[in-house]
Amino acid sequence: MKQSQISIESYHKLNRAKNLLHFLYLDLIQKDINGMQQHVLPHIVSYIADDLRWVLSELKQQGFCDHVLKK
Numbered sequence: 001m002k003q004s005q006i007s008i009e010s011y012h013k014l015n016r017a018k019n020l021l022h023f024l025y026l027d028l029i030q031k032d033i034n035g036m037q038q039h040v041l042p043h044i045v046s047y048i049a050d051d052l053r054w055v056l057s058e059l060k061q062q063g064f065c066d067h068v069l070k071k
Contacts, residue, residue, distance in 0.1 A: 010058050020048055029036035 006014075024044060033041075059065050 004062060004064065006055065006058060006062075006064075008053040013055055017048045017051045028060065 028037075029059075031037075056065075060069075
């Protein structure tokens with residue numbers, strides 16, 4: 001039986017989101033939010049959301065989420 005797998009692109013997007021969130025977490029616990037972070041933070045969160053949206057779309061297309069979505 002063939003084992004289902006995500007694409008290498010989705011794997012990279014998940015790792016990038018994880019690493020970016022870890023960096024952001026470390027940065028935010030060490031400093032107060034300043035003007036620069038207030039302007040950059042929405043873009044970072046949007047970037048992470050795009051990556052996660054991509055991966056979730058792939059998972060849905062491959063049927064990984066069928067049991068959750070009751071299909």
